[in-house]
Amino acid sequence: MTMTRFTAFFLFGLCSAVVLAQGEPEGDTGFTHTGVARGQDFMAATANPYATEAAAVILADGGSAVDAVIAAQMVLTLTEPQSSGIGGGLFLLHWDAKNAQLLSLDGREAAPAAASPTLFVGNRGEPVPWIEAVVGGRSVGVPGAVAALYEAHRRFGVLPWSQLLGPAITLAEEGFEVSPRLALLLAQEINPGLRRPGKARGYFAPGGEWLTAGDRRENPALARTLRRLATEGPDAFYRGELAEQIVDAVQSDPDRPGLLSLADLADYRPRWRSPVCQPYRQYQVCGMGPPSSGGITVGQILSLLEPYPVSSWTPQSPEFVHRFSQASRLAYADRARYIADDAFYPVPVQTLLSETYLNDRRRLMGSDRDMGPAAAGKLPVQAGPDTTRALPSTTHLVMVDAEGNMVSMTSSIEMGFGSTVMVGGFLLNNQLTDFALDPGTESNPAANRVEAGKRPRSSMAPTLVLDAEGQPNLAIGSPGGSRIISYVSQMLIALLDWQLPLEQALALPRISHRNDNLVLEAERTSPELAAAMEARGYDVRLAPLNSGVQVIRRSVEGWEGAADPRREGTAIGGTIRSAGEPSH
Template identity: 50%
Template sequence: MKKTSLSFSLLFCVLLPLQTIAASPQETREPEAATGLVKQQLTHYPRAMVAAAHPLAADAGKKILAAGGSAIDAAIATQLMLGLVEPQSSGIGGGAFILHFQADTGQLTSFDGRETAPAAAGPWLFSDNGKMMGWREAYVGGKSVGVPGVLKALADAHQQFGKLPWAQLFAETITVAERGFVVNERMAKQLALGWNQGLKQLSPAKDFYYPNGQALAAGTVLKNPQYATLLRKIATEGVSAFYQGENAAALVQAVNNATINPGQLSLDDLANYQAQQKDAVCIAYRVYQICSMTAPSSGGIAVLQIMGLLEQYDLKALKPNSLDAVHLISQASRLAFADRDRYLADPDFVTVPIAGLLAPDYLKQRATLIGARDQQFVAGQPQGAIALATGTVPEFPNTSHLSIVDAAGNAVSMTTSIENVFGSGLMVNGYLLNNQLTDFSLEPVVDALLVANRVEGGKRPRSSMAPVMVFDADNQLKLVIGSPGGSRIINYVAQSLVAVLDWQLDVQQAISLPRFTHRNDYLALEAGTDLVELAPALQQLGYDVRLQDLNSGLHAIEVMADQLAGAADPRREGKVAGF
């Protein structure tokens, strides 16, 4: 395909003094980010690798791989440990999207472990005496809790692709939960700053994380015997021990009798929960195939849209994070977010025009809207679209991503979350419950049109999680990648894909690049990085520029001819482990 040269010149811009614009209150809630990035080294191992957000989690996954386990075996062990040592970001009280590649058959499939709304929930779930609740009111307590899906999705994946016994995958986390682990600086800071006010109000979480009224300090050895006890039961009895029986009863009681925003969860909601196995969605990009999750994850589709829009341009000719590159990628992102906010939702409830959104002709037509100056984009009209209102909702960055390749070449890209930092603030049997129902649009109707992502009983809320795998021209696995970061996940992953595929950076260089994001609202540049120097020129182009800590947590593995190359985001304390 002939690539379009940039039809605009940006470098003539007169540099203006940067107008400092304070972030909105919503945008200051990014405690995990760091402006001074610690230099990370690219890590190589010859056979198998785990890249995850905490050293203990990466090591747990590595031990399973070393014992002959599969990629999905290692993913289970890694997730269980993350739920213990990084509980603010993910855990068995939340949900996940899992992309799985089976090397011997070439099969690529996905498991949707997204939470579901209780059957009793309806469009006006977040209405209080006829007035819509604000997000800060809605996320705390029982009303925001969806049926957790991560364990069921992992169990289904293990049934097909696991090699080691289910119980063996729980052993390391049970040991650490009983022995205790050291609270790190990031968790301690989040607690000290009170990023989740519900955590200070709701027992037993407030007693666990704020003993004697004081936030846990960094260096504290924290034990979680209740979590260990529950994991022992799930290891022995299977996931029914979570979705039925004593744990299910305790979960329902905690949600429905919450002292803040009691919910409407039932035992049937838990017992009837099903993860969904789905085909991955893919798009051709130059000589590659880029694949990710389908709806209700908007993340995968938006990433693929951005890449499809950018394919019209010769990005290889641009320098990484140059003015031209930032502008072009930002404009493509704006177009993708305009479509995302209008059309993406649970396809079991709403017509989602996925094929139309990714159609080459549609993307080529949308790419013509990219111009020399910043502009507000509206949703397009892809084939199969129906009349819907645009609905937006805040998504916060307290999520986790893990990338795994096993010794047989099988791979997992898994993004997992409980939504806000420490979720809803409700705690049951040593794990936190999600607040994913606030990923629905709180307003079900806008301008007399239904919002696709409105609350409905049994529905899965829209997500921005975007686990990705890339295959080369010979259909060989090349890259496993993903990130936390709320709706900014889409930008983080797309930018990193460009860095590896177009700019030929190694994966550590790619994910260590200064971040920039645009969600069809304003252009955020990562504070304290070289990108700040571009701000005056970008303002001259009409951008509303804001300098912020951008909380990516990318973890990536590049599959090379004779080895694996792994990378962990320097903005978190993640680790690459392998052999």
């Protein structure tokens, strides 16, 4: 199979004791970019071929899963700038094979110290329109990605930090090919902030016209930023010249100046947290705890469904779609009311996942008709209503290395193209709009209201599944805003209950219910199913559900990996052999 110029360049730098192998039954030793990849020793799956190749090269060179995810994220900053990057934040789950331990790392953005609950409240005392809040400096939170990736490398990295940034630096200097998805999102102008004069407009519309698929684009400003990060580490981002540029761009935004300060950047720290694990069948399904709602809400949906004969239902049967939707209503209702940054609000995690509480909630699922909007469960903690939005411009990466270490990481700048504030060749996030724009009242505040130093609630749901022996069996996650929870839950049922092959599970028509209406994936859902759900009382909408699931699963031969066919993701697997050993 023909390799890209990028791949071929980096293969020359690999040590002679390493041979890359495509994990396919025929024993081909090239890369694979479509379908299901198989590899005995390592596997990488990301949302972009350039990023997957960078990760695979690192893994083939003996790098750790953390090393690979760092290399891939730096490349994604360049090649998938609408979704994630060093101007945003992330949640990372890590399986430490040596110590048989699962850890989670919170690299979520934080509100500036000067922020208050009225950050997005206008002069008339009402929240500003959501799209007005998104664009510009006011929506920018303290980026957490660089600090979190460096901290993960400090603990679990093998190769030098500077080496991991090499692929992205080379691509930024020599240029990458603009993908069809990036070009389409630019042409659709999904973020009105890109119409503003400035660095982002100049980069994505050189000469006044949007980049198109196949264009070659360099990013010398990002290359300079990454070179400084490679030699100086996170200090090059959170202090000094680049930090000053970030603060100036945010505070002097011509439309909506923000509150980010140099002290906010210098004070940022990622946080190691205990993962949230919930039993399901013979497995432990583990995800992120607060400020992410992913682990809790996915755990609730699965637990609410566990007593039902899910394995006997077909994926598009009205019975499955109904029960899945009812469980989702209940879980999303609790998510909206009770989940926020637990450094500011006492999130009742154990209660929300307890069998006693879930048994009470499950009784509401007994009818064969839609229950209508579900209320949150009654818990002895105070929280007002919350209608926070979360947009689907996010990315997911999964890696496993030759030592058996595994990473599942979801990363985001929130809205497509973030705040559209661009500094140092990368976009800054608009994650502060993941807070409740309406803070509620002093007597009944929204749990997820803006507060100084607080991290906004997220729907990101990086997930690792442990088998009955406590070993990692599956790594999975998806972009998709608040629908991430639906996508991950549905995929887990497809893989754990129905035991579907990866390609069949990824191709299933998507289902989403956020306690509002039932959305079925347009063009993949049969008219008969939509009619059957309407007959059960559902408000049915047919719409694109552009999930971007990446998944790795343990197999008899080692590992298999795949990427969602709805986007541009790829998976690469391989085998590391000793010097002189034949490749097949």
